[in-house]
Amino acid sequence: MQLTFDDDVERFRAEFSAFLDANLPSESQTLERPQSVSHMPQWARDWQRLLFDNGWLLPAQPPEFGGRNATVLQQFVHLDELCRRRIFHSFNPQGVNIVATSLIAFGTAEQKQRWAVPVLRGEMTASLGMSEPNAGSDLASLSTRAVRDGDHFVVNGQKVWTSGAHHADFLLTFVRTDPDAPKHKGISALIIPTKTQGLVCRPFADVASRDNLDFNEVFFDDVRVPAENLVGELNQGWRVANGSLGHERTMMWLLFADRLDNLIADCRPRTSVERDQYASMIMDYHALRALGSAALARAARGEVDTSSVSVLKLLGSEAERRAADVLLDTAGIEGLVHPVTGRYQHMNNDEYFASSFERYTRGIAATIAGGTSEIQRNIIAQQVLGLPRG
Known part of the structure; x- marks a missing residue:
């Protein structure tokens, strides 16, 4: 078992990290906040265009689509670095990660240039x-x-x-x-x-x-x-839909792990029951990282592993929901306050203005968006375990 990355992957991470150090907008430049996931202030468009021009927007894609033909493990450390710093590569995540990538995969040459590339360059959402x-x-x-x-x-x-x-x-x-x-x-x-x-x-x-x-x-x-x-x-839109959701779910477990890590960091357990729940949050986090890393290794070897997608989605979303519930309980009345603390990078729109109550509702939403937990359990039962339809 290898628990570290090869030198080429670490060099890739170091290059991306140096780029972020040199180019991240300052807090004063990012005071205008996005109003929705398809609204981008000019600074957010400029930031995304900079990533596109330097091949750091979607590293798996070729340069003409904002990437550098990155390997699976290079894609992982790119996302891991974004999560570690708690920053977004795009403030139009559906447009970039799902819509544009679907058009690249299924669209005509004209559709790619007319619709996908402007989205990737931050000119459209x-x-x-x-x-x-x-x-x-x-x-x-x-x-x-x-x-x-x-x-x-x-x-x-x-x-x-x-x-x-x-x-x-x-x-x-x-x-x-x-x-x-x-x-x-x-x-x-x-x-x-x-x-x-x-x-x-x-x-x-x-x-x-x-x-x-x-x-x-x-x-x-x-x-x-x-x-x-x-x-x-x-x-044949079902093929496009599956491709769209596939783009959304690729390495989704790392995003769940990142949000879970944030919830753990902000949780302040006081009673023995809360401390027990807190320990379960930490175990969920490490279990998610371990299972996700195993799935990543299979993907890096070129193995098709569709079952892990549903398993990791179910585990990650349910763990986030439980952790958000504990965070709200331990916060008490202060959970309704909207703190702006130094812990959250100004480039992260999810947590920047979030109270514990907001993060609690997002934890619930995590078990619905991208396929409900009930649907995931059915998929696992029927397609992974081979159980008959009930």
């Missing part, structure tokens, strides 16, 4: 139109329709929980194009600019919202979308 009122974790049940009309699709329906839609330039939207096909077979993916006539975004608050709103309902009323905006093949 994008959101992901997946969930619907009756199709959350079961995405294949979506009912938003797109009907071909000459050289356009006409879209009608509704999306919900669409983060940052009211600030995004376009949505990568999943629609039903063949209502008679099995539900996984009749879905397509469309690029839909948010300024298109008939598209309405209505932001709404969540329980922890204060000044800024992120979630949206998005309504489509006879929205005409050029047929050239179809991503991938007609009725």
Whole structure:
């Protein structure tokens, strides 16, 4: 068993670390905060463009897409360094990590240049139109329709929980194009600019919202979308959706471990029960790191290991939820206060203004976003353990 990285990986980390030391914006430059995950102040756009130009935005991609053809282990230390410093490489994470990478994987050459590259360069922002009122974790049940009309699709329906839609330039939207096909077979993916006539975004608050709103309902009323905006093949959107979620879940366990580490650092147990819970938080953290590292090693060897994705998602999100619960309990009434402490880097928008209560609600959300814990348990039972459907 090797518990360290080879010299080439450590050199990669050192080069990235030196770049961050030399180029991170100062706190005074970052006073204007993003208002949603698709809103980026000019400093955030400049920061992302700098990363793109130097190959540090998406290191796995080739240079023309903001990367440097990095290996799996080099990608890991890149993300690990960002987590260690508690900074973001992009303040439009869905646009960069999911939408743009999906367009690179499935889009035409024209779509890559017209839509993906501007997102990567910080010139545009994008959101992901997946969930619907009756199709959350079961995405294949979506009912938003797109009907071909000459050289356009006409879209009608509704999306919900669409983060940052009211600030995004376009949505990568999943629609039903063949209502008679099995539900996984009749879905397509469309690029839909948010300024298109008939598209309405209505932001709404969540329980922890204060000044800024992120979630949206998005309504489509006879929205005409050029047929050239179809991503991938007609009725093959399920492949694009799986690719999109795959991009989101790649090394997700490290992000869970990072947030768990933050919660542990801020927890102040007082009673014996709280100290016991605190010890469990630490054990969860080390278990997550160990299992994640094993999955990373398999990925570095080129092994296909789809089962670990669901296992690590379930373990990480449930551990974060429990830890956030303990943090709120130990904080008491002070958990409702919104501290701005020196522990949190100004380049991190998640924790910069977060009270213990906000982080508690995010802990709950972690077990829902990207596939609920219930869905993950079903996948593990049926696809990993081979159990029959109940």
